Amino acid sequence: MAHNIDLSGYSIRTDLAVEAHELAQQQNESNIEGIWLQADDREPNIKVTRLHVQTEEAGKQIGKLPGRYLTIEVPKLRENDTSIEEQVAKRFAVEFAAFLEQMGITKDQKALIVGLGNWNVTPDALGPMVVENLLITRHLYKLAPETVGEGYREVSAISPGVLGITGIETSEIVFGVVEKSKPDFVICIDALASRALHRVNTTIQISDTGIHPGSGVGNKRKAIDQATLGIPVIAVGVPTVVFASTIVNDAITYLLGHFGQSMVESKRAFNKLALSTVPERSEPYTEDDLPDMESRKTFMGLVGSLPEEEKRQLIHEVLRPLGQDLVVTPKEVDDFIEGVANVIATGLNRSLHQAVDGDNSAAYTH
């Protein structure tokens, strides 16, 4: 959520490639060409999805830049169970190490880890919280190289803050630090927005496409990616918030499907619906009133017939008086963020430093 200036962006897209792909497939009838997708749920509790957007064209269809996206989904991650957290940290380490290798990044190349987000806003504090728990070594290589054993690499880290606190674009700070500290690659950690409440704090996305806050013309300079930095940029993100209006949108879609499939037709029930939704009139409504009420049903029609983006925008507008343009997060956000930040920091420490393994990795986080 480094991109917290352009919040409208949330309403028309998701930060997760798997969600964007699902949405696009719902609107198409067939598979999208140029998208390679592989799901792996062999390990209990964990589903890993690898999605490769292979062409510009495919990217446009799902609204995501060409590149590789790896998603780790763990519904139980929200249960605050340390053995699940340890399991996910382990898998994250394996997947992240393989992801780096696939990108051609070698074991002695220098990493700069950037913790994006606002440390004062709990659901946005993921990046800074990960940075606090990393095993940092760059200064040892510079000041006392003889003290660094085998199996480590140069790692540095920064939490640049957000525009409202610094007055400076995050990307400008990162560019400045990269120029001075000269890492070989950058890893950005960020809190994301999801379309689906069930993905909040249960999903980790790794991608090689960098960070692209907002969208559209003029924001190019804010991107933090290989094109702007000149070195590879890996983005690691976890959805921590969802638009209230998106909850409604998805719920309506889901409910329509749910009831449609599980119930027989019922004219009577349908009529009751129409009756039930008319709030005020002194005498009772009867079926005779139905013709006038047909209009009420049209909302679903109107809503349903709109393109996905416009539909969401409409719901968003309509619900503003209800406060549903709010971005929400689960009540237990403090615990959730702490847990997932620990998973990512532990996983990064293990995959960046070969000398760190399961037995000693807990010593670096707190």
Next chain:
Amino acid sequence: MAHNIDLSGYSIRTDLAVEAHELAQQQNESNIEGIWLQADDREPNIKVTRLHVQTEEAGKQIGKLPGRYLTIEVPKLRENDTSIEEQVAKRFAVEFAAFLEQMGITKDQKALIVGLGNWNVTPDALGPMVVENLLITRHLYKLAPETVGEGYREVSAISPGVLGITGIETSEIVFGVVEKSKPDFVICIDALASRALHRVNTTIQISDTGIHPGSGVGNKRKAIDQATLGIPVIAVGVPTVVFASTIVNDAITYLLGHFGQSMVESKRAFNKLALSTVPERSEPYTEDDLPDMESRKTFMGLVGSLPEEEKRQLIHEVLRPLGQDLVVTPKEVDDFIEGVANVIATGLNRSLHQAVDGDNSAAYTH
């Protein structure tokens, strides 16, 4: 949210009397007997509602105990504007002082303020945060009475924690402390659950009915009220969370009303609706398919025809896979809670101690 054991309670009720009354009125056609209600929005930005549940019978109809409920609603309170916060603190002080007077509590009676809730869960930390900012004087009266000037009263405070942290019912701790410290009346501060997202962190409720966690048989002993403590108990609450499924429920009701009133009947749109909600089939649907699809519309009917409680329960169940049994809070929860806690603490300091006024009250909070 001292009542965080019985979360199911959230789905079938609201902590706010004004919401409960609205709901009850929607289901009845006429006014409910035994409810006295007065709204006052003469002051800009602020709407104060006084609701008196005068009989047991009326209480049953709206699901609230007989007693007085005062609600201060300030939609702009969420804008983090210090001048609004100061305005609300001032009004709160005036209303709270009048509320005490109406209860027969005099200016020299001793107050114990209880900050309910869990300090580790930001949206539940309202009570403990208010306690941190109170002007506490009881120990001065005991140890150095000559140092206490005119215009103060004995005030003590405690944050008893929650069952998961202490292992002890909050009410047991409060009973023990009341017995030992012998206050004349108790003020409980608590974070509440609302049915409506737009009330989250914008509404303050004051009532003379005490705290009644959960519902039903067997929980009587957990209540913190005049009956159990033997002294008056005033509850001050702010809704800080809402069930995700409630957001959906209310949105559907609202959308049905919205579109029904603003659009002309449109058979075509209605048909489109039905078509649009069928996700997978190779050949396009046509209007000929409509009869089979009527069933889809029935969900609204079934939902609409159910009693309010069952309807919400149904939506709750259906949406479980979407994670909508989650309790959510706005992303900016840290700022919101800090702001409203400051308003309440400042307001309490002013209304409990006559010597504290607008000029010096900020000195006691931080």
Next chain:
Amino acid sequence: MAHNIDLSGYSIRTDLAVEAHELAQQQNESNIEGIWLQADDREPNIKVTRLHVQTEEAGKQIGKLPGRYLTIEVPKLRENDTSIEEQVAKRFAVEFAAFLEQMGITKDQKALIVGLGNWNVTPDALGPMVVENLLITRHLYKLAPETVGEGYREVSAISPGVLGITGIETSEIVFGVVEKSKPDFVICIDALASRALHRVNTTIQISDTGIHPGSGVGNKRKAIDQATLGIPVIAVGVPTVVFASTIVNDAITYLLGHFGQSMVESKRAFNKLALSTVPERSEPYTEDDLPDMESRKTFMGLVGSLPEEEKRQLIHEVLRPLGQDLVVTPKEVDDFIEGVANVIATGLNRSLHQAVDGDNSAAYTH
């Protein structure tokens, strides 16, 4: 530091029995009758001292109540090394379990743990921080006893706050909670004041004498011990602060000893001393001035000849303009307190619940 009202107490005593005993022995020539002392440093890094004050008379001589005191000293505990912390937690668990057994407390008796101190003052936050990391079970025994496995006992906990926050004597709150929750014994966790900087955050004291804030007449009612509660009270304390004037006092004593033993007599050096300590005069001092300067040396004499308590009081007064009546703590206090709180919580969880061992105990703290 629940006793933070009577800070003068710090200047005339130490909270640690081993220190009080050392001091008393320095002033006596022979061993004190009625004190049994045993030191055990067989385990690397750790020195355990068991001190038994067997008579009232002996207690008066060292200024400590009759009872058992167990001290775990770990100079390396301040190095923030997780393997040392794990080692100390293990040893603490063993010693604490033995201490309970010696007191006749059985494995199924119910514990209430009281975290004394002020959570807003880092060096005083030890007690509340330990409470946050305990495995609490009492509510499970009450609400869902079938879910509690073998090897656990009923444990509850409370952080009552300090007088400045609550306005109520801590002891009153504890009495109230004990009456309502009916534990079989109480464990109080508290931050202590030490005379010696090297003991700050490196020493843990366990005693069966309870908590006795302040001293002298009239404070009896504030004590939290078997006499006042009617059940055994174990106190666990860690020195986290030291008076600045005590640092000076001890340093002077130590320096006198150090130089006295390591250097030959040197009249010349002695004269230089006298010369060097006269700040302002236009012409240089010579040895001829010495007679007049003898007086300067007398401070050491005066100081040295005073009884220990008066000497410290004198230094305390003299140094007030230097700000040395301040109570100080190491700069790294945040890390130190977090580390030692974790050690104690882990140790308590293991010794109170047989089912908790080294492999799973970390899961309960965070």
Next chain:
Amino acid sequence: MAHNIDLSGYSIRTDLAVEAHELAQQQNESNIEGIWLQADDREPNIKVTRLHVQTEEAGKQIGKLPGRYLTIEVPKLRENDTSIEEQVAKRFAVEFAAFLEQMGITKDQKALIVGLGNWNVTPDALGPMVVENLLITRHLYKLAPETVGEGYREVSAISPGVLGITGIETSEIVFGVVEKSKPDFVICIDALASRALHRVNTTIQISDTGIHPGSGVGNKRKAIDQATLGIPVIAVGVPTVVFASTIVNDAITYLLGHFGQSMVESKRAFNKLALSTVPERSEPYTEDDLPDMESRKTFMGLVGSLPEEEKRQLIHEVLRPLGQDLVVTPKEVDDFIEGVANVIATGLNRSLHQAVDGDNSAAYTH
């Protein structure tokens, strides 16, 4: 304390120019040439000292770079009194605005404020805490200039962290950010070490010499000053810590002076001194033992005759077993730092933005 790598630096110098000057004057008999000093204590509670090191030569004598140093001393600042804090913020704003003007910095030049130090170490968190409370405007000038009224200037801010967290020299980060964000001048906020406990959290130093961590050859690149950045650098610092060994050093010097002046010569007292400092011997010492004990007195002589730096180093070494190489801070550090950070942030907001005055400045801090 951005310079927390080279802590040995603390033992041989002070960060405060007024202290360095006092020390130098104690060792010289006359005023130091090239030092201009003016003290102003006309305002109650506040003493402002302006010290101008006019030549390289003078700078060497007091161990400070040539430049202007302004010190605001407020002994009562530690009393946590909001009216004193408001008074100091006001005076700070006036002095700081004048300081900028004297440096030739105009009202529309762009400021970058750098909050040095470690946010996880309370006594080192001053800089980051000030940054959190600043009125940041640079992004408004860039993104929505029409929204910025008269009387403001472009202000940005960053908390770069410390080497142990980032692995990157703080100066490198600042250089990078300055290059990208192009401010006209830089203000660095830092926690300092003092020689004197009574200056901790009661003194604010403003200087135009920038930040020079450590000392000696090879550290040039770490400096943050006009020479390295090419733009003016103002440093604002508050002493928050002191070496335990410095407390002892200064106390001894002070005690020698105190007793020397206030007491008559007393051979007897002197002898008692010698007797009292010999800890163990079975038979009592008598005056006959005195010749052998003369050596004990020599420590003061040896200590006194050494150059100031070596003397402190010696005490430092000797006291290591006592843990007196620790850097300490007052127990109330949390409150103190919060208070003084608030004073500086409020003062900076007022002096940097003409439109911010006493009435609205509190609205920007929290």
